[in-house]
Amino acid sequence: MLGLSVTGTASKEIAIPNEHAQAVMNSLSRIRTQSGGCPMDLKSYPTMGWRAILGPASNEQLMVAEQLLTAALAEAMVVGIQRSV
16 A cells, blocks of 8 residues: 655555564664655554555655565575474
8 A cells, every 4th residue: 555645755665474474573763764764554454454664655665675675585594494394
């Protein structure tokens, strides 16, 4: 979900699988730094599970943060698969 504001900034929510929430939590500081200070948080909702909340930030910061978050999720999934083998 993408929320736009008049000031040229936007926010975005990204669903996080429950089994990878801890890996994402461990990566938030690094992602925040590498995305130019994009504000982000991880929240758990009773009916929707975990969500990464990105922004408000510029579209460029959001794009970088989302790419880094996706990479962190992919790495967590690979580690999870390797542990189950």
